[in-house]
Amino acid sequence: MSKRPASSETSDLSTTSKRRKPPSNITMSLERIPLEHIPPNYRVYGALFRDVSNAPFLQTQLISRNPEFEYAFIDASTIVSRAHLLAAVWNAVYSSVEGNLRTPNVHSEVVASLNINNNIADGYRRWGITSDKTKNLVVVKILSSPEPLPQAEQENEAEEVLSHLTSQIKGRLVRLTDQEIAEVTDWQKVRKYYKLNGVPVLDQTKDEVVKRKKMESMAIMGMALRGL
Numbered sequence: 001m002s003k004r005p006a007s008s009e010t011s012d013l014s015t016t017s018k019r020r021k022p023p024s025n026i027t028m029s030l031e032r033i034p035l036e037h038i039p040p041n042y043r044v045y046g047a048l049f050r051d052v053s054n055a056p057f058l059q060t061q062l063i064s065r066n067p068e069f070e071y072a073f074i075d076a077s078t079i080v081s082r083a084h085l086l087a088a089v090w091n092a093v094y095s096s097v098e099g100n101l102r103t104p105n106v107h108s109e110v111v112a113s114l115n116i117n118n119n120i121a122d123g124y125r126r127w128g129i130t131s132d133k134t135k136n137l138v139v140v141k142i143l144s145s146p147e148p149l150p151q152a153e154q155e156n157e158a159e160e161v162l163s164h165l166t167s168q169i170k171g172r173l174v175r176l177t178d179q180e181i182a183e184v185t186d187w188q189k190v191r192k193y194y195k196l197n198g199v200p201v202l203d204q205t206k207d208e209v210v211k212r213k214k215m216e217s218m219a220i221m222g223m224a225l226r227g228l
Contacts, residue, residue: 049171056131072110076136
């Protein structure tokens with residue numbers, strides 16, 4: 001399996017006037033995220049919660065390794081875009097498939113994959129959920145089975161994941177879109193974590209939209225070059 005970047009393509013909600021069931025990859029803002037070049041028996045779900053008020057509880061579940069909380073909990077202020085997030089998700093899934101995980105499981109691997117160095121603890125501290133700082137939370141759930149699941153079972157699985165998340169996370173569930181992500185991104189933090197302060201090409205770019213796109217590319221490139 002060749003190593004290629006993740007696809008951020010996804011379907012839109014139906015806009016018809018009649019009430020319909022959401023498309024199979026979107027369930028009440030929990031999204032089934034399609035990734036290219038991964039086995040079909042892997043399913044990736046993603047969500048964004050804003051104004052989270054119980055980060056200490058959620059962090060405690062991770063630290064205690066509660067099996068019911070096997071998720072990638074990511075501080076949304078450190079995420080630049082869907083492409084940025086999915087680059088880390090794809091790398092984690094690829095490492096899982098190849099048997100090359102550097103962390104305890106595929107979910108912790110997602111968080112570590114956002115880092116530009118191999119310091120796993122540093123990755124958890126900067127990109128993971130923290131009890132005193134995380135107010136907006138990206139959640140990723142990765143599941144696999146010996147064989148691809150039938151569509152009906154996938155839908156049931158998505159509903160179970162959504163039900164658990166909404167019962168445990170005290171926050172506002174929104175669509176995992178570039179627009180929603182951009183509203184909570186802490187660009188000062190992103191520049192610090194990806195060592196982008198003082199980079200001439202960024203300092204010389206006056207258009208803020210163009211500058212942020214360049215930072216996105218540099219962040220993803222830094223992740224890809226980690227350890228080389």
